[in-house]
Amino acid sequence: MFKALRIFILLFILTAVALDAWRTKTQSVEWKYTLPVNIYLINGDDSPVAAAYMHTLTVEDFKPIATFMRDEAVRYGRASSASIEIRLGGKIDARPPAPPSNGSVLGVITWSLKMRWWAWRNTDTVGPGPQVKMFLLYFDPAQSKVLAHSTGLQKGLIGRVNVFAASSMTKQNNVIIAHEFLHTLGATDKYDSATNLPLFPDGYAIPDLDPLLPQRFAEIMAGRTPLSTTEAETPATLEDALIGTKTAQEINWL
Ligand SMILES: [Zn+2]
Numbered sequence: 211m212f213k214a215l216r217i218f219i220l221l222f223i224l225t226a227v228a229l230d231a232w233r234t235k236t237q238s239v240e241w242k243y244t245l246p247v248n249i250y251l252i253n254g255d256d257s258p259v260a261a262a263y264m265h266t267l268t269v270e271d272f273k274p275i276a277t278f279m280r281d282e283a284v285r286y287g288r289a290s291s292a293s294i295e296i297r298l299g300g301k302i303d304a305r306p307p308a309p310p311s312n313g314s315v316l317g318v319i320t321w322s323l324k325m326r327w328w329a330w331r332n333t334d335t336v337g338p339g340p341q342v343k344m345f346l347l348y349f350d351p352a353q354s355k356v357l358a359h360s361t362g363l364q365k366g367l368i369g370r371v372n373v374f375a376a377s378s379m380t381k382q383n384n385v386i387i388a389h390e391f392l393h394t395l396g397a398t399d400k401y402d403s404a405t406n407l408p409l410f411p412d413g414y415a416i417p418d419l420d421p422l423l424p425q426r427f428a429e430i431m432a433g434r435t436p437l438s439t440t441e442a443e444t445p446a447t448l449e450d451a452l453i454g455t456k457t458a459q460e461i462n463w464l
Pocket of ligand 1: 389398399
């Protein structure tokens, strides 16, 4: 009897969690209202460099992400309210759980639940309706040459982004943050995971450009601008990135 009751309660909670995730997921891309995107700053390596850099950041440093979304919404014939509002949520001393390195399905599911629990414990949600939470982990570039993969979770509308703590990287960091943010809205990667090269045609900002290469812009979910059949580079700023047709479909703009 008690066992049956326990199973019933567990099933009830799981159904409630699933329903809530489905509702926020659907509402986040309705684009009836401007979608709030809360940004939280975290020292990724406990370095003085990251601490000092984080101290210099203001909401203005992240505004290009909102400008990018608004300009692209308008380019797809959407109202400028089909965009986002960046809010700086402040610094968090705790670090969010790291995604599993082996990428097993069970590991990812467990991590995704832990991550949502962690986000709920460490942040306040101000105002009604769905909102995105982006956790930015800053690393001293002198200590870390390469950063671990960033992640954006559509379930829970949460992003966990690793970025460099350097003022020369502020604009390029916004390219990475915008990419992970769009994952939280259901946009998929558009690069070949073996080569990191953008996939044709969906990973090309202008797939009907003639000649096709080099491209001038990066498709944001490909993350890099194709220069030749073997080379691509991360754009220095979001001004050199566009949202391609497939991505626009995925975030309900088309
Ligand atoms: Zn991605």
